[in-house]
Amino acid sequence: MAIGDFRGLFRPPPFPSVTGVIDVRNISKRYGSTVAVDGLSFTVRPGQVTGFLGPNGAGKSTTIRMMLGLDRPSAGEVLIDGRSYRSQVSPLRRVGALLEARSVHGGRSAYHHLLWLAQSNRIPRARVREVLTLVGLEGVSKRRVGGFSLGMVQRLGVAAALLGDPPVLLFDEPVNGLDPEGIRWIRDLMRGLAAEGRTVLVSSHLMSEMALTADHLVVIGRGRLLADSGVQEFVAEHSGSHVRIRTPEPERMRDVLTAAGLRVRTAEDGALEAYGAEAARIGELASAHRLTVHEVSAQGASLEEAFMRLTGDAVQYRAEGGR
């Protein structure tokens, strides 16, 4: 019998449930008096790309590290397929991860880096060649990683994540250091992985990037959950597109709009801003109530602005709420 044959000890259930669901349950992480993650709960589902969005320092990397058992949560737990990462058997076959921080020894070749990873999880050696080809590093696989460009290191990280052909994939800021071609490549890869039915969680501080890649968004700020919704719903809800109205009778107009179920606020120059309806509908309302209007114009806001507004609010909220 081989050394440490723990077959009896760690026997997996006869039909392991490969749901691919990541269940983040009320996790917190404190470093001394600093709270990096604060009671965060959300669920990541298979078959779609979930964007994990937040400004730098929001706690994204810390959360992903807790998912992988690298950091121990101060409270709460993360379950993948119903079990904690630390109790996963051959975890590289269940979860693939591209970490933001460098995790490759510069003195080792790309091939050898993947080889020891494969050996540790009993992944066939042939798979190493497969993933090297998949990420386009087969030509430099014998070269030492120390001489690689940032983009090549990133591709090697992707190869390591795909090594175990896992149903769950975590990418922490994957586009960092990639050129436009590399960014498109990784975007297509993530979309392809999700289309195959895998769970794909990708963190980013760039809303614009997520708008192109993600189906679902989990937005955090200061370690707290700010939004958990589909990209389309997120845009509808938070993009802040509104209709600007100038009228000599702002009080009556406000009453009419409010009665119609719209949110209304007064801009600095005295104009009204109505949220939740198209400009045409506002015009109809005004004419039905015989209100004079000087301007009815649709005001768009970029997704980026929506994100900034949302996370900016979180900062404000925290500043007021803190002692």
Place this chain on the structure above:
Amino acid sequence: MRSSLGVTSSVHSGSAAGRPGPASAGAVLLAELTKIRTVRSTIWTLLPTFVVSVGLSLLVGFSFARSSEQQRGGDLPLFAAFFGLTLGQLALVVFGVLVLGSEYSSGTIRATLVAVPQRGLVYLGKVLATGLLALAVAVPTVLVSFFTAQAALGRYGVSLGSAGAPAAVVGACLHLTLLCLFALGVTAMLRGSVRSLAVLLPVFFLGAQGLGNIPKVRTVTQFLPDQTSWVIMHLAGPQDDARWARDYGPWTGVGLLVLWTAASLLGGYLVLRRRDA
């Protein structure tokens, strides 16, 4: 609800699929050995252990062969054989530090713990791999040092079967291997190469070998980890002479190093288990 079977079949199509491998110390040990052998800078630190030890055995053997016979009596051939280890061991200590320390400096430790999240298991693999390599270097180093010294000593040389020699050879192999593992444990506690070398090298250079020559200080330094197996290696001077006698016997000395190593490895494990990576 999505059928989990459908997902399984679409996901597990590549050649990585196969029998779900059990968490196994064998797989982890293999991976750790691969890690060690695929970083040239680490594997090269093993060579000086052999070269320095054997080289010094040759020099000391020659020098003793030409000096008068009176000094150190029966200890002379064994002293000549193993004195070189006191310097050669430093390379093995550096190896023990780099095996883990380079993981912290390069960030590989994160990949390691993601691949094998059971920290006790990954640590066991690291200790076994390091210990096996240290032993694989220690045995030829000790044997070749022994025979080189005896050859250089000429007519003063002794055979491997002579009194005290088998114990000394076994003790020396254990000494090198355990010292390397002691260094590994210290590195696991300090989580970095530079810090660990800054602690270990002064202790092994100055503390024990330098300050150890001062009698008063020696009552303490004789218990330092690199010192305790000197009795079995016949490096501590004639034990029937009160000036040199230690407070423990040869095998007790080896036992003390075992305790040092066990304490160091345990401390390293507790740190690895508790700390975030």
